Amino acid sequence: MSKLSLKGVIKRFGEHTVCDGIDLDVNEGEMVCLIGASGAGKSTLLRCINLLETIEDGEVLLDGEDISLPGLNPQPVRQRIGMVFQSYNLFPHMTAAENVMLAPRRVYRKSRAALRPEVTELFERFGLADRMDHYPDQLSGGQQQRVAIVRALAMKPEVMLFDEITSALDPQLVGEVLDVLRLLKGSGMTMVLATHEMAFAREAADKVCFLKDGKIVEEGPPDMLFEAPQHADTQRFLERALK
Amino acid sequence: MTKNTAAGKTRRQIYEDRLRRRSLIVACASSLAVFLAVFLLVPMAPGWDKVKASFFNWEVFAKTFPDLLRAFKLDVAIFLWSAPAIVILGLLVALARDTRNPALFPLRILGAAYTDIFRGVPVVLTVYLIGFGIPGLGLPRPWNSPYIWGSLALVLTYSAYVAEIFRSGIDSVHASQRAAAQSLGLSEGDSMRFVILPQAIRRVIPAQMNMFIALQKDVALLSFIGPVEIFRQAGVFKSLLANFTPYVGAAVIFLAVTIPATRYADYLMAKQNRERS
Numbered sequence A: 001m002s003k004l005s006l007k008g009v010i011k012r013f014g015e016h017t018v019c020d021g022i023d024l025d026v027n028e029g030e031m032v033c034l035i036g037a038s039g040a041g042k043s044t045l046l047r048c049i050n051l052l053e054t055i056e057d058g059e060v061l062l063d064g065e066d067i068s069l070p071g072l073n074p075q076p077v078r079q080r081i082g083m084v085f086q087s088y089n090l091f092p093h094m095t096a097a098e099n100v101m102l103a104p105r106r107v108y109r110k111s112r113a114a115l116r117p118e119v120t121e122l123f124e125r126f127g128l129a130d131r132m133d134h135y136p137d138q139l140s141g142g143q144q145q146r147v148a149i150v151r152a153l154a155m156k157p158e159v160m161l162f163d164e165i166t167s168a169l170d171p172q173l174v175g176e177v178l179d180v181l182r183l184l185k186g187s188g189m190t191m192v193l194a195t196h197e198m199a200f201a202r203e204a205a206d207k208v209c210f211l212k213d214g215k216i217v218e219e220g221p222p223d224m225l226f227e228a229p230q231h232a233d234t235q236r237f238l239e240r241a242l243k
Numbered sequence B: 001m002t003k004n005t006a007a008g009k010t011r012r013q014i015y016e017d018r019l020r021r022r023s024l025i026v027a028c029a030s031s032l033a034v035f036l037a038v039f040l041l042v043p044m045a046p047g048w049d050k051v052k053a054s055f056f057n058w059e060v061f062a063k064t065f066p067d068l069l070r071a072f073k074l075d076v077a078i079f080l081w082s083a084p085a086i087v088i089l090g091l092l093v094a095l096a097r098d099t100r101n102p103a104l105f106p107l108r109i110l111g112a113a114y115t116d117i118f119r120g121v122p123v124v125l126t127v128y129l130i131g132f133g134i135p136g137l138g139l140p141r142p143w144n145s146p147y148i149w150g151s152l153a154l155v156l157t158y159s160a161y162v163a164e165i166f167r168s169g170i171d172s173v174h175a176s177q178r179a180a181a182q183s184l185g186l187s188e189g190d191s192m193r194f195v196i197l198p199q200a201i202r203r204v205i206p207a208q209m210n211m212f213i214a215l216q217k218d219v220a221l222l223s224f225i226g227p228v229e230i231f232r233q234a235g236v237f238k239s240l241l242a243n244f245t246p247y248v249g250a251a252v253i254f255l256a257v258t259i260p261a262t263r264y265a266d267y268l269m270a271k272q273n274r275e276r277s
Helices: A042-049 A074-080 A096-107 A112-125 A141-153 A173-187 A198-204 A223-229 A231-240 B011-044 B048-055 B060-098 B102-120 B122-134 B146-172 B173-181 B188-225 B230-241 B247-277
Strands: A002-013 A016-026 A033-034 A059-063 A081-084 A161-163 A190-194 A207-212 A215-220
Touching: A002 A042, A016 A215, A033 A198, A042 A161, A042 B048, A042 B230, A059 A112, A074 A081, A081 A141, A081 A190, A096 A141, A096 B188, A112 A141, A161 B048, A173 A190, A173 A198, A190 A231, A190 B102, A198 A223, A207 A223, A207 A231, A207 B173, A215 A223, A215 A231, A215 B247, B011 B102, B048 B247, B060 B146, B060 B188, B060 B247, B102 B146, B102 B188, B122 B146, B146 B188, B173 B188, B188 B230, B188 B247
Parallel strands: A033 A190, A033 A207, A081 A161, A161 A190
Antiparallel strands: A002 A016, A002 A059, A207 A215
């Protein structure tokens, strides 16, 4: 059984259909990359998975359990699915450590003292040990994004969603964030990424999906998709993207 | 050649020095002209001697000032117990107006009606209606005090404004902050309390300070329903001495409080604008 499974997911904003019948299976420990032009529906799809958006039709299954059931309380689901955003979205009025500890404190009712050791360990693991008590505006973009990843990880999610997390970064800072993703993949995290980093997708993904106009036009292992794209749209997109 | 050898200044610096000197001279000259005009022309007005005697009588000023200052303590006291109530009620109304829970829908309507009504009625009218109306119900002794109901009138009016300012602050926090909070599994309430509100409140502090400066001045409206605060005290002196100078004294006392407070609010506002850009 797939860890995460989407069946015929449809999402509309008014008249505009953003996700038009998406089927997708993500196995435990897999990294799936969604590629495609801006507006193809990648971000919206991720937001549908952790219920930041409600879907019009279809199903989202987590461990075979329908989490898109209308009326379902989204909170417990979101605790199991972490998300990292393009614009980091750290809480600017809290230090890095406070950002990370807020949700475990409130949701798991743990004290700061009880959390401090494991949070410190997370910061150390991602090379941020000396940044714990800095405020977001005292951190570089790459550091902020890594703190955002740590913040999501502190909830011990089973699946992580990454929404173009390197798109807002200066080119020289992209590497340090991609390193974190490699580290996470090494630890067996199940991950779905919307990304424009073709080289990274090709190197690290287990599966790549090309989206256009809210549909998955083509999917497959990165070697196959990048070397021998079958669909004309995929070929055109890759030609432009890899130039 | 880019350097002026004599002064060691670039020609740009020399040019800017000259501009600065010129604007300084112009500013001084025009200020002097205006002040001279006021000092020379106003006393030439036919009624000046009378106005001077009844508004700017130094003896009356010196004699009444200590009592005015004492009466002003009451204004400060009314301000001090009204302000916290306004912050709390304003925040509650702002939250009520933003609630999405259908069970709380009546609260939302009430919140909207409340802000509409109390922002739509002149403060002095609210002071009259509540300050005379409620004690008119024939309440027993401590409960017919104009202090209570006058303060309540101020609290109700100012909470309506303060609530709207809080609401604009809440709306100004970007939706991505709420999304980030929710994606971590935080409840709506926790997202509001720990993520949205702290940012919203910080942003509206300068605007709220301006509201509270206005409140300090509007405390004087309670004089209409009884309490002998500074404005009323000045009125008493005016009748007693047949002289308007006590009003000037009262104005001086208000300014001593409001000008520093206004400057401070402006400073906070400017600082915030700098930080955001």
